[in-house]
Amino acid sequence: MAPRLCSHCNVSKAVLRRPKTGLLVCRPCFFYVFETEIHQTILDANLFKPGEKVAIGASGGKDSTVLAYVMKTLNERYNYGLDLFLLSIDEGITGYRDDSLETVKQNSEEYGLPLKVLGYNELYGWTMDDIVKSIGRKNNCTFCGVFRRQALDRGAAVLGVDHIVTGHNADDIAETVLMNVLRGDISRLSRCTEIVTQSADADPSQGCGGTVNEDGSSSLDFLGIKRSKPFKYAYEKEIVLYAYFKSLTYFSTECIYSPNAYRGYARAYLKDLESIRPSAIIDIIHSGEALKVGWREEENSQENGEGKQSNSTASKGQARQVQQTCKRCGYITSNELCKACVLLEGLNKGVPNLGIKSSVKVGGVSENDAAGTAANRVQPRPTTAMLRAAASAF
Ligand SMILES: Nc1ncnc2c1ncn2[C@@H]1O[C@H](COP(=O)(O)OP(=O)(O)OP(=O)(O)O)[C@@H](O)[C@H]1O
Numbered sequence: 001m002a003p004r005l006c007s008h009c010n011v012s013k014a015v016l017r018r019p020k021t022g023l024l025v026c027r028p029c030f031f032y033v034f035e036t037e038i039h040q041t042i043l044d045a046n047l048f049k050p051g052e053k054v055a056i057g058a059s060g061g062k063d064s065t066v067l068a069y070v071m072k073t074l075n076e077r078y079n080y081g082l083d084l085f086l087l088s089i090d091e092g093i094t095g096y097r098d099d100s101l102e103t104v105k106q107n108s109e110e111y112g113l114p115l116k117v118l119g120y121n122e123l124y125g126w127t128m129d130d131i132v133k134s135i136g137r138k139n140n141c142t143f144c145g146v147f148r149r150q151a152l153d154r155g156a157a158v159l160g161v162d163h164i165v166t167g168h169n170a171d172d173i174a175e176t177v178l179m180n181v182l183r184g185d186i187s188r189l190s191r192c193t194e195i196v197t198q199s200a201d202a203d204p205s206q207g208c209g210g211t212v213n214e215d216g217s218s219s220l221d222f223l224g225i226k227r228s229k230p231f232k233y234a235y236e237k238e239i240v241l242y243a244y245f246k247s248l249t250y251f252s253t254e255c256i257y258s259p260n261a262y263r264g265y266a267r268a269y270l271k272d273l274e275s276i277r278p279s280a281i282i283d284i285i286h287s288g289e290a291l292k293v294g295w296r297e298e299e300n301s302q303e304n305g306e307g308k309q310s311n312s313t314a315s316k317g318q319a320r321q322v323q324q325t326c327k328r329c330g331y332i333t334s335n336e337l338c339k340a341c342v343l344l345e346g347l348n349k350g351v352p353n354l355g356i357k358s359s360v361k362v363g364g365v366s367e368n369d370a371a372g373t374a375a376n377r378v379q380p381r382p383t384t385a386m387l388r389a390a391a392s393a394f
Pocket residue numbers: 056057058059060061062063064065087088089090091148165166167168172
């Protein structure tokens with residue numbers, strides 16, 4: 001039987017069926033279409049400006065490894081004019097992050113991209129190993145997620161970066177849409193499909209980076225830092241195939257502390273849908289985008305005084321809160337203290353649940369309020385000098 005030909009070039013033998021389209025393709029055409037689709041996403045969203053300094057959030061996993069490789073390739077091929085480097089956060093998880101950071105270091109040398117590593121230890125005085133020792137495995141992902149987001153912002157601010165790109169892919173975004181639908185969380189649903197966010201747009205439940213001076217001003221300019229997801233429409237299966245056919249080195253072990261059960265359900269459901277209908281992933285992202293428009297229109301009409309009251313139960317009490325500056329560390333937050341400071345306070349005082357149920361009122365006082373009253377009694381956040389020293393070592 002004659003070999004089946006690539007549906008793109010009609011010349012070479014097809015070596016795979018694209019998970020996203022079902023089309024048979026040869027290896028060079030697969031590389032080309034995969035990279036070109038990312039390039040198109042970048043153009044459509046006008047993601048970069050020439051001369052921009054861009055940090056690639058590098059965990060050593062498949063997504064960020066492929067992202068680093070593709071960003072370097074496209075930057076050279078299409079003359080984006082970007083100053084690219086890798087930014088890794090060391091959460092302090094022995095047997096996991098230490099090994100994956102070795103992979104990042106190897107890739108940094110291979111791709112010729114400078115690497116900056118920042119640790120939870122130096123930023124917060126706690127590693128994830130310490131945190132798990134103190135609080136056990138329940139809720140540890142909350143600490144890690146909040147601290148990582150802030151750590152990336154801090155690293156970017158210290159290094160004067162304009163923009164952070166992460167390897168979040170189409171599957172991740174579709175899972176998040178499903179999770180927000182299942183929770184009826186319209187506010188997060190309206191944001192989770194955005195390809196670009198600003199530090200000031202950060203999810204209010206997440207801390208944001210920064211350092212406060214003695215006079216209360218913030219030394220690090222993190223407000224202008226953009227975050228984006230160039231892999232928004234890239235399928236996880238294609239990212240894995242790309243890494244495989246390019247023989248990229250990545251670290252594939254799951255985090256030893258990550259039993260994110262709820263996302264696990266959404267993931268399993270999404271995989272089932274994908275096996276029946278591969279376009280389900282993109283369809284869910286598009287439907288999340290459409291729902292976002294509905295929410296925004298409602299928001300606007302309320303702001304314009306056209307609709308006095310929302311009929312949506314889910315949207316009640318979920319309108320965007322006013323952003324302010326964290327009283328302790330100077331970062332943007334919707335409360336007196338940013339989430340990271342509340343979590344840290346709980347850890348330092350030996351009451352780790354303090355920040356976990358921050359919206360729950362205890363004895364009529366919200367835990368955030370309680371945290372605010374004790375603002376001056378806990379360990380200070382890392383000083384600007386410490387962060388500048390970290391930057392100069394880079
Ligand atoms: N420790 C870290 N340091 C720097 N960036 C990180 C780190 N952890 C996650 N990221 C960024 O956030 C993205 C999504 O992270 P997530 O934990 O969901 O991992 P993932 O989907 O397994 O991605 P990857 O395969 O790149 O590890 C990563 O692709 C990476 O860009």
